[in-house]
Amino acid sequence: MSAKGVFHGAKRTTTLEPGDVLFNAGDVGDEMFGVISGELELRLDDRVISKVGPGETFGELAIVDSGPRTLTATALEACEIAVIDKRTFLFLVHETPTFAIDVMKSMASLIRSIGS
Numbered sequence: 001m002s003a004k005g006v007f008h009g010a011k012r013t014t015t016l017e018p019g020d021v022l023f024n025a026g027d028v029g030d031e032m033f034g035v036i037s038g039e040l041e042l043r044l045d046d047r048v049i050s051k052v053g054p055g056e057t058f059g060e061l062a063i064v065d066s067g068p069r070t071l072t073a074t075a076l077e078a079c080e081i082a083v084i085d086k087r088t089f090l091f092l093v094h095e096t097p098t099f100a101i102d103v104m105k106s107m108a109s110l111i112r113s114i115g116s
Contacts, residue, residue, distance in 0.1 A: 025043075032057060032062060034082040037079060040052050
C-alpha cells in the first residue's frame with residue numbers, strides 16, 4: 001500500500017481552511033502529515049518550495065530528527081490532513097515498506113527544492 005492508501009481511516013485528522021497555517025518554520029514538531037484532500041503550500045520565507053496534495057506527505061523531518069520545522073505549511077484550499085505521530089510512523093514503516101520509500105522520496109524532493 002502506498003502513502004495514498006494509508007491516510008484514509010487515519011486515527012487523527014485535522015481540517016484546514018484556505019490560508020490556515022498548520023505550522024511555521026522554526027516551530028518544534030513531533031508529527032508528520034499526509035494529505036487526504038486539498039492542497040497545501042510549503043514555503044521558506046517568501047519562496048514557495050513545494051505544493052502538496054492528496055496522497056503526499058510533509059513534515060517528515062520532525063519525525064526523523066526532532067529538530068525545528070524548516071518550512072511553513074499553509075492551506076491553499078480546504079484540506080483534510082492525517083496527523084502521523086512517531087508511533088504511527090514506525091508502525092507504517094514496519095507494516096508498509098513502500099510507505100517508507102514514499103516518505104524518503106518526499107524528503108529528497110524537498111531537500112533538492114530548497115537547494116535550488
